[in-house]
Amino acid sequence: METELFSDAGEPDLSGLLKRFFGYESFRPLQEEVIRDALAGHDTFVLMPTGGGKSLCYQLSALAMGGLTIVVSPLIALMKDQVDALQEAGVAATFLNSTLNAAEARRRLSGLYNGEYRLLYVAPERLLLPEMLERLVEWQPGLIAIDEAHCISEWGHDFRPEYRKIAELRDRFPETPLMALTATATERVRADIVSQLELRDPKRYVASFNRANLMYRVIPRSQPLRQVLDVARRHDGESGIVYCGTRAGTERLANRLIDQGIRAVPYHAGLDAGTRAKNQEAFIRDEVQVVCATIAFGMGIDKPDVRFVVHYDLPKNIEGYYQETGRAGRDGLPADCVLLFNASDVAKQIGFIEEKTDEHERTVARQLLQQMVHFAETSDCRRRSLLHYFSEAFSDKNCGACDNCLDPKETFDGTEAAQKFLSCLFRIHGKSGFGFGLNHVVEVLTGADTEAIRKWGHDQVSTHGIGNEFGRDEWKAIGRELMRLGHAQLTPGRMSVVELTQEGSDWLRSKEPLELTRPVVAKPKSRERRSRSERSGEIECDEMLFERLREMRQELASGRGVPAYMIFGDVALREMARDCPSTMASFGLISGVGEKKKTEYGKLFISEIAAYIEEKV
Ligand code: ADP
Ligand code: ZN
Secondary structure: OHHHHEOOOOOEOHHHHHHHHHOOOOOOOOHHHHHHHHHOOOOEEEEOOOOOOHHHHHHHHHHHHOOOEEEEOOOHHHHHHHHHHHHHOOOOEEEEOOOOOHHHHHHHHHHHHOOOOOEEEEOHHHHOOHHHHHHHHHHOOOEEEEOOHHHHOOOOOOOOHHHHHHHHHHHHOOOOOEEEEEOOOOHHHHHHHHHHOOOOOOEEEEOOOOOOOEEEEEEEOOOHHHHHHHHHHHOOOOEEEEEOOOHHHHHHHHHHHHHOOOOEEEEOOOOOHHHHHHHHHHHHOOOOOEEEEOOOOOOOOOOOOEEEEEEOOOOOOHHHHHHHHOOOOOOOOOEEEEEEEOHHHHHHHHHHHHHOOOHHHHHHHHHHHHHHHHHHHOOOOHHHHHHHHOOOOOOOOOOOOEHHHHOOOOEEEOHHHHHHHHHHHHHHHHHHOOOEOHHHHHHHHOOOOOHHHHHOOOOOOOOOOOOOOOOHHHHHHHHHHHHHOOOEEEEOOOOOEEEEOHHHHHHHHHOOOOEEEOOOOOOOOOOOOOOHHHOOOOOOOOHHHHHHHHHHHHHHHHHHOOOHHHHOOHHHHHHHHHHOOOOHHHHOOOOOOOHHHHHHHHHHHHHHHHHHHHHHO
16 A cells, blocks of 8 residues: 555655545645655745645655654644544644643653654654653654744744744754744744754745635724624624634623624633633534634634634734734635724724833834724725735736725715815914824814814914815825825824825825725625625535535534544535535545545445435435
8 A cells, every 4th residue: 555655766646645644636835845845855944824734744744754753833732633633634643742641641652662653743842851852863753843933933923932942953853854834924033933943045935825715804893793793694603703902802792792692702811721721622613603802812723614704903913914814714715804994993002002111112013003004994905905015916906805806995086185184284284383193183174173273273274174074084084095195194203193295295286186085984884795606715515415514524523522624624525515426436536535534434424415315306
């Protein structure tokens, strides 16, 4: 059997291994190149977005190489999940960590000495214990993979000092190739990983960060509970995460959802460890549909079938937003990302930022927030804006899966509005000798009578009260768009002040026409243009059969005490409900059906499908 997997030239048959163990027909982009490089003994640096298929890079390398591959992984919960999933696929994998009792740990160690395992998962602090290093010398690993490699960088969002010591492995095992993997997109962290790990002339593999199966929408937040319910009900029975800005917010929302009949749990760092683990487990095992979470929730989550991510509050920066939305749709099937946006969030967050004591930190946080607000308010393609942030070009004119491409924002002749706004900045500055915040400017435009306006004599300037055609929120949106266009800018400082730029005053003089986006202020439900069959990643199938197979999968999973997706993912079930395989051979062609699962579950699923067809006719 083993020999079939090697060609005459002695090259490992990677596609054969891929189908046999994982049930997949073809590699995702870059996977095969990474594996071939590792097999040739090179260090590799793998940057792929969440769901890109990083784990498979070292898992298949381990199978092709024989011997033992060490996987350094930061989270104990994740180790167990990965090892369970590998065992379900028939791969000899194990982990060592503090959750094992002494007898179990001994059993695993003796298995390792006997060469029974292809993969060993271990946390860095354990790996670097002297007795562990001695064992490693005996086991002679063929490859060392460092998962979540960004943990090594203090510039990353998840720095773990113990990751720093991993570099010692380089000296101990000079011959063993290292493979560093991460989904962190920022250049600074990438550079840090390569230098800290002392990677030797590594090949860098950078996959596209475009997640074609994710639909991005930004909706003005008007009735947030209703809006979350809408999304959750559209995804009836499917998993989702709602990110909230505060701990109390997660609990409040979870309770309200429960009142509305949605199974939901909160998750945040203030809950005790037991509750956190319990709520996370309930989500992974599909016992609850929705987790309402702060950003503390996420990295330990490998759940491939999260179908929606809602941001209830405005994220602090684009990187965070991208990582959080990225947890949807790892399996490649369509998933929805909805950001509920309200301009008042911006003021609230600026308030938090101003409380920071470090001036540099404040400046950075303000810049990051401004980019986030820009993303939320832009009328450009969301996908293009996101990718642009990560220095990746996206050249399609219409991505087909974001609100701005599906439902372009209305524009209007904003020449007059811009003139009013910008000359108001000019007048205020002329009167007082310095600028004021956006709120104040808008109050002047709309003719408000506030203490500050009286105190500074801004009821005397000619632009006081000339802007009654728009409400205050609309003016603020117009103001922010003019800042995006470069005609005005926020000057950093304790108070964020809006000022006219050189560009803005040039424009005022030029009197050129200017197109602006019509400000949307919590307009009622936007038209949902449904073009379902066009969604990237979609697999059309018999939905009733799919539901039935899902139920069967759930029962099997509960019986075995594993999450449902470890039996088969949704892609496999959908393909079954589309192709209706009736023989073991045709069942084996389904994506995600490897040798072991075919033998184990083939008959069951084939007869369930046959029964369904029988009943239907
Ligand atoms: P990452 O670690 O990069 O976030 P994973 O390794 O968890 O991504 O993979 C995401 C999903 O894609 C998993 O469900 C995995 O089984 C699946 N997958 C990986 N490689 C392939 C492939 N070549 N073909 C089909 N599915 C794949
Ligand atoms: Zn788009």
